[in-house]
Amino acid sequence: MRPLQVPEEEYLRRGHVGCAGCGAVIAMRFALKALGPDTVVVIPxxxxxxIAGAYPQSSLDVPILHAAFATAGATASGVRAxxxxxxxxxxxxxAWAGDGGTFDIGLQSLSGAVERDEDILYVCYDNEAYMNTGVQRSSSTPYGTRTTTTPREGWKRTRKKNIMETLAAHRIAYAATASIAYPEDMIRKFRKARDLKGHARFLHVFASCPTGWGVPSELTVKLARLAVRTNVFPLYEVENGVSYTLNTEGDLPVRAYLSPQGRFRHLSPEDIQDIQRMVDEDWRLLRAKAQGPPQRARLMA
Amino acid sequence: MKQVLEGSHAVSEAVRLARVQVVSAYPITPQTHIVEAISEFCSDGTMDARFICVESEHSAMAAVIGASNAGVRAFTATSSHGLALMHELLHWASGARLPIVMAEVNRALAPGWNIWTDQTDSLAQRDTGWIQLYCEDGQEVLDTTLEAFRLAEAVNLPVMVVLDAFFLSHTFEPVDVPDQDTVDRFLPPFDPRFRLDTKNPCAFGPITGPDRYMEIRRDIQAAMDRAPEVLAAVEQEFFSLFGRRYGAVDAFLCDDAEVILVVSGTAAATCRQAVGDLRKTGERVGMLKIRLFRPFPATEIRAILPKAPKVAVVDRNVSFGAGGIFAQEVKAALALHKGNTAVYSYIAGLGGRDITTATFQEIYLTTKDTPTPPAESVWVGLAQEERA
Structure with a gap:
C-alpha cells in the first residue's frame, strides 16, 4: 500500500469547534491544502x-468573510470584482457553503453567479440536512431519511435534488463531485478548479456528519467511502455542462451504506429496494452521459 | 459645468466622479436610469469600475458588501420592493461597518402595484444602521451623493441618498457638475484600515457572543452620534470647494413663525413656494426641511422648532398604527424640551399623489385654526367617499 500523496502544508488550525468526526472539517483541510494560502473564503x-471560530479567533490561516445565508454566490462575486x-x-x-446554503436558500445567488460566469470557485460541502440548526431536512436530504422535520413515519419520501445536473444545465465550465474518503482525487479536482481561472467552477463535496446521521464518529471516512462504492455518491466531473468523466464505479449494494446509519434504521427491506432502484437509475443516466466506462486510474479504493 | 440632468443622472454623474470601483444593482422602476447610465459609463470606459448585474436586490447588496469588505469603494441603487428585499443585508452592511453608498428612490410598496413616490420604503429601514439623507432637487442629489462617500468613509457606516420617484428621479433640471480634479481633492481614494487580504488573513463577521456583541453595537451607535458633526465638517469643506451647502436641516423663515411646516424631499420645494405665498398675505409661517433623517438631528430641531407655538409635520409615509414617521421623530426630539410647542401630524401624498401649494395652505390653515393637536395623524387630500 503506497502512502497518500497529500500536501504537508496546513491552513486549518487546531481548536476549530467542529463536532468529533466532522466530515466538513476534513473537507476544508484538504481543500486548503490544494488551493494554498492565496485564497479568500466566503462562508454563508x-x-x-x-467551526471557523468565534470572534476574535479564527481556525483558518486564510481570510474569511462570513456572509448572510442566501448570499454566498453574490458575496463572492463582489469580493472577486x-x-x-x-x-x-x-x-x-x-465560496464555501453547506447544502442548505447551496441547494435551498442560496440557489438563486449561486445560479446568478454561475450564469454570469464569475471567476469564483463555489464549493458545497454536503452533509444532507440543516445540521447546524439541529438536523432539519433540506432539499439535499435523500429519500428515506429521518430528520427532526421528517420524523418517525414522516421520513422523507422525495428524492435528493440533483445539484450537479442543475449546475451542468448552466453550462458551467467545470463541476465535479469529490469525497473526503478520496483525498488525492479531491485535491486534484480542487487544483484543477483553481487553475481554471476566469470561469465559474463548482465542487460538490460529500461530507459525512456523524452527529446528524446517527453514526459513531470513527465511521466518518468509512461512510464517505461506502457512499462512493454503492454509487450513492459517484465521483465524476463535468466540463462545460456536457463532457462527463466518471471516476468511479460502485461494487456494493446500497444496504452496505444505509445500514450503519441511524437516520435510515427504520427502513424496511422493501424501502431499501426502492432506494436501490433509484440509485441504479441515477447511475444508468450518469453512465449514458459519460458514454464510456469509468476512469478509475487516479483513485485508491 | 452646468448641464441639464435628470435627477437619476445626477446620481450617476456623482458616482462616476467619486471613482466608485464596484457597482452592483438589479433593475426596478424608478431606479433604472441611475444604473443604466452607470452601465454606459463602465461600457464606454469613462468610468473604471466593475458593474455586476445580479439576479436580485438581495444579491446586489451582498455583492457590494463583498466588494467593500475587499477594500474598494462600492455603490448600489434601488427602490421600494428592492429595498425591502435587501433588508437583511442592510443590517449586515452597517454591522460590518462598511461605507457603502446607495441611492434609494422613494416609491410606494404594493399591493396594489404603485411606482410613484412614497417614503414608507426607506423609512421602514430606519433601524438598520444606515445614515439617511433626503434630497430636494437635482443639484442636491449630486452634491449629497459626493458628500455621502466622505461621510460614510469617515464614520464607517453606510449612507442612503434618498430621492423622490419621478418628481426628482425623472425630472430634468440644470445641475452644476463639478470637474474631476476638484472632486478628487474633496474625495481621496478609499483606503480602509481592514480588508480581505491574503497577506494579513483575518476573519470578518464571525460568531460574536453575549460577551462581545453589545460593545460592538454600542460602537455603531457612537459612530451614528458622530455623524452630524462629521457631516457638518464635510459640508464645510464641500462649501469651500464648490460653494454649496445644505445642512442637516434647512430652516426657512422660521424665526417669527406662528406655524412651522416640517417637510422632506421634493415637497420642500413646493412648501417654500407655499410659505412665500402665505407670507405675502401676512401669515407668519415658516418651513423646516429635514435632510438628515438618520441619525435624527434632534439638537438642530430643538434649536428651531420651539420658536413657534405650533409645528405641522407633513409626512409622505405612514407607520400603520402609529401615524406619520417624521412626526413621531419630531415629537420624540421635542419631548425633552421644556417649551410648549404643539406638534400637528399630517399624512399627504402617498403613492405619488400630488402635494401642491394648496395642500400646504390647507395644512397651515387647519393647524392655525385647531387649538390643540389631534391625537392621531390627519390624512390630507383624501378623495370623498363614493356613495353606494
Whole structure:
C-alpha cells in the first residue's frame, strides 16, 4: 500500500469547534491544502460559520468573510470584482457553503453567479440536512431519511435534488463531485478548479456528519467511502455542462451504506429496494452521459 | 459645468466622479436610469469600475458588501420592493461597518402595484444602521451623493441618498457638475484600515457572543452620534470647494413663525413656494426641511422648532398604527424640551399623489385654526367617499 500523496502544508488550525468526526472539517483541510494560502473564503450561514471560530479567533490561516445565508454566490462575486479592481486577480475566491446554503436558500445567488460566469470557485460541502440548526431536512436530504422535520413515519419520501445536473444545465465550465474518503482525487479536482481561472467552477463535496446521521464518529471516512462504492455518491466531473468523466464505479449494494446509519434504521427491506432502484437509475443516466466506462486510474479504493 | 440632468443622472454623474470601483444593482422602476447610465459609463470606459448585474436586490447588496469588505469603494441603487428585499443585508452592511453608498428612490410598496413616490420604503429601514439623507432637487442629489462617500468613509457606516420617484428621479433640471480634479481633492481614494487580504488573513463577521456583541453595537451607535458633526465638517469643506451647502436641516423663515411646516424631499420645494405665498398675505409661517433623517438631528430641531407655538409635520409615509414617521421623530426630539410647542401630524401624498401649494395652505390653515393637536395623524387630500 503506497502512502497518500497529500500536501504537508496546513491552513486549518487546531481548536476549530467542529463536532468529533466532522466530515466538513476534513473537507476544508484538504481543500486548503490544494488551493494554498492565496485564497479568500466566503462562508454563508452553515456549520462552518461556527467551526471557523468565534470572534476574535479564527481556525483558518486564510481570510474569511462570513456572509448572510442566501448570499454566498453574490458575496463572492463582489469580493472577486473588488480584488480584480485592486490588481489582485490571481487570488482564488472560494465560496464555501453547506447544502442548505447551496441547494435551498442560496440557489438563486449561486445560479446568478454561475450564469454570469464569475471567476469564483463555489464549493458545497454536503452533509444532507440543516445540521447546524439541529438536523432539519433540506432539499439535499435523500429519500428515506429521518430528520427532526421528517420524523418517525414522516421520513422523507422525495428524492435528493440533483445539484450537479442543475449546475451542468448552466453550462458551467467545470463541476465535479469529490469525497473526503478520496483525498488525492479531491485535491486534484480542487487544483484543477483553481487553475481554471476566469470561469465559474463548482465542487460538490460529500461530507459525512456523524452527529446528524446517527453514526459513531470513527465511521466518518468509512461512510464517505461506502457512499462512493454503492454509487450513492459517484465521483465524476463535468466540463462545460456536457463532457462527463466518471471516476468511479460502485461494487456494493446500497444496504452496505444505509445500514450503519441511524437516520435510515427504520427502513424496511422493501424501502431499501426502492432506494436501490433509484440509485441504479441515477447511475444508468450518469453512465449514458459519460458514454464510456469509468476512469478509475487516479483513485485508491 | 452646468448641464441639464435628470435627477437619476445626477446620481450617476456623482458616482462616476467619486471613482466608485464596484457597482452592483438589479433593475426596478424608478431606479433604472441611475444604473443604466452607470452601465454606459463602465461600457464606454469613462468610468473604471466593475458593474455586476445580479439576479436580485438581495444579491446586489451582498455583492457590494463583498466588494467593500475587499477594500474598494462600492455603490448600489434601488427602490421600494428592492429595498425591502435587501433588508437583511442592510443590517449586515452597517454591522460590518462598511461605507457603502446607495441611492434609494422613494416609491410606494404594493399591493396594489404603485411606482410613484412614497417614503414608507426607506423609512421602514430606519433601524438598520444606515445614515439617511433626503434630497430636494437635482443639484442636491449630486452634491449629497459626493458628500455621502466622505461621510460614510469617515464614520464607517453606510449612507442612503434618498430621492423622490419621478418628481426628482425623472425630472430634468440644470445641475452644476463639478470637474474631476476638484472632486478628487474633496474625495481621496478609499483606503480602509481592514480588508480581505491574503497577506494579513483575518476573519470578518464571525460568531460574536453575549460577551462581545453589545460593545460592538454600542460602537455603531457612537459612530451614528458622530455623524452630524462629521457631516457638518464635510459640508464645510464641500462649501469651500464648490460653494454649496445644505445642512442637516434647512430652516426657512422660521424665526417669527406662528406655524412651522416640517417637510422632506421634493415637497420642500413646493412648501417654500407655499410659505412665500402665505407670507405675502401676512401669515407668519415658516418651513423646516429635514435632510438628515438618520441619525435624527434632534439638537438642530430643538434649536428651531420651539420658536413657534405650533409645528405641522407633513409626512409622505405612514407607520400603520402609529401615524406619520417624521412626526413621531419630531415629537420624540421635542419631548425633552421644556417649551410648549404643539406638534400637528399630517399624512399627504402617498403613492405619488400630488402635494401642491394648496395642500400646504390647507395644512397651515387647519393647524392655525385647531387649538390643540389631534391625537392621531390627519390624512390630507383624501378623495370623498363614493356613495353606494
Amino acid at each position: 450561514a452553515c456549520c462552518w460559520g461556527v 473588488a480584488l480584480d479592481m485592486r490588481g489582485e486577480p490571481d487570488t482564488t475566491v472560494m
